[in-house]
Amino acid sequence: MYSDRFSFLVQKLRLLPSVGSKSAQRMALHLLLRQRVGALELAQAITDAVEHIHECSICHSLTELDVCEICLDTERDQQVLCVVESPADVFAIEHSGSFKGRYHVLHGHLSPLDGIGPEEVGIPHLLKRLSDGKIQEIILATNATVEGQATAHYLVEACRHLPVRISRIAQGVPQGGELEYVDSHTLHQALTHRLQLNQD
DSSP states (O other): OOHHHHHHHHHHHHTTTTTOOHOOOOOOOOHHHTHHHHHHHHHHHHHHHHHHHOOOOOOEEEESSSOOHHHHOSOOOEEEEEESSSSSHHHHHHEEEOOOOOEOOOOOOOOOGGOOOOTTHHHHHHHHTTSOOOOOOOEOOOOOHHHHHHHHHHHHHTTTTTTTTEEEEESSSOTOOGGSSSSHHHHHHHHOOOOOSSOO
16 A cells, blocks of 8 residues: 555654554654655754764763763762663653762663563673762662662662662652552552651
8 A cells, every 4th residue: 555665664663662553654644744844854863863872981871972961060979879770761850950969871670581681781880880989879760660679679789788878769659649549559659668757
């Protein structure tokens, strides 16, 4: 029904996350029928990004330089390291404006059933980075999934011999959330990781 080039475009659009065949087909039709100039600009933008954006040699986030701007920023706290699963997590935390330390980006999370172990997510590189003694606190900001929790637990054990303080980002009831609408797992996390309000 469709030409080979159109079918190839649809196939490549399906590389994007959460894009199925129908969505890819709609995108392809939209670009070809209504956004031909935009489609060329998009193709150029993707080419430029792939050619110039790569991993930071220190934290493994994305940058156009050898070392990213965050790692180069001397005003950031060099003694606190936030460990996340992806560059998207760095973007989210930076957008919140609540963290002024450094980052270390893993290549995902541990998933033994899928053959993803410590080597695949770059944990040896993280441990090597911590071995110089400059980092005093590690904040584990892996996702609140089974795999994210397993990754955090593994990192706690792997760092046990190091002279660093290890903390985990808080999890639980969201701001403005009502308890009756919160799922049981989230409530369990909120109760387990509750904060003391009156200090002795």
